[in-house]
Amino acid sequence: MSNDMSNTTSTNNPSDKNTIDCEEALKRLFEYIDHELHGRRHEEMEDHMSKCRSCYSRLEFEKRLQQHLKNATEQKAPQELQNKIKKLIHKL
Amino acid sequence: MREEQDIKQWFEHEVTGVLDDLYGAALRLAKNPADAEDLVGEAVARAFGNLHTLNDRQAFRGWIFRILSNCFITECRKRKTRAEMSLNGDDASDDGEFWLFDKLHQPFLLWWGNPEQEFLNSLLRDDLIKALDGLPENFRIVLVLAEVEGFNYQDIAGILEVPVGTVRSRLSRARSLLQKALWQHAKDRGITTEPTKDLNRQDTL
Incomplete structure (x- = not known):
């Protein structure tokens, strides 16, 4: 994943032990979005996102894209299928 | 009874x-x-x-x-x-990671709009469904379970009977392939062209 950091607020030079750089933040991005990061790894991401405009923009973009996909695929089971499944269960 | x-x-x-x-x-x-x-x-x-x-x-x-x-x-x-045939392997005919954000993002704030937001606004349900349906099965299934059904990585590993690391890598690949397909659909519909990252433009803020 590349990241164009020109003229943005970036944190590519971590100055303290609780800071991660953009490269590391991008590696963890989807796990962060998927709520798969915990403890220190999560806190480091929170900290980075609060300071880096470019990574934050990317985070927001990926979250919105995910939401679009979720909305597009939301599907209610047709009534006919609901009836079929009820009949099927009664026969089993 | x-x-x-x-x-x-x-x-x-x-x-x-x-x-x-x-x-x-x-x-x-x-x-x-x-x-x-x-x-x-x-x-x-x-x-x-x-x-x-x-x-x-x-x-x-x-x-x-x-x-x-x-x-x-x-x-x-x-x-x-x-x-x-692509149920177990992690191969897909693709030549590397592809992220829409890298294609769309401008390092400067633009007075005429926000390319990322405009791209998202232009996406039709059909674009998303076509892009998802076009993925090889092993990538489509993991993406459906994670993004559509909201299962966590551990659950998906259990459902598909694969290690969590495999879930993680397939998911990353699936997302990249999906974004590449979305970009292609958008180009086919004439929605987007490659933005020029001309740093000398006068109309940037």
Whole structure:
């Protein structure tokens, strides 16, 4: 994943032990979005996102894209299928 | 007899509770309503027949999705068409990671708009469905379970019977392939062209 950091607020030079750089933040991005990061790894991401405009923009973009996909695929089971499944269960 | 009736009632209640999700996932796996309905029917019948393997009733949702996934995989193997052969491998004819954000993002704030937001606004449901349906099965299934059905990595690993690391890598690849397909659909519809990152433009803020 590349990241164009020109003229943005970036944190590519971590100055303290609780800071991660953009490269590391991008590696963890989807796990962060998927709520798969915990403890220190999560806190480091929170900290980075609060300071880096470019990574934050990317985070927001990926979250919105995910939401679009979720909305597009939301599907209610047709009534006919609901009836079929009820009949099927009664026969089993 | 009474106990049998109670079990059936409980099973019907649980299936009804997840039916929309099961059908939604089946539709994205099978890619058409008739096959999706068959897939759900088969999964429900198989689930009832294997109810004794469900040790924790709280885990019903993950358990029945596992059965649905297995039914789909079995069906794909039966058909053995070229397109359905990519169930176990992690290969996909693609030449590296692709991220829409890298294509769209401008390092400067632009007075004329926000390319990322405009791209998202221009996406049609059809673009997303086509891009998702075009993914190889092993990537599509993991993306459906994670992004559409909201399962965590550990659950997906259990459903697909693969290590969590495999889930993580397939998911990353699936997202990249999806974004590449979306970009292509957008280009085909004439929505977007490669933005020029001309740092000397006068109309940037």
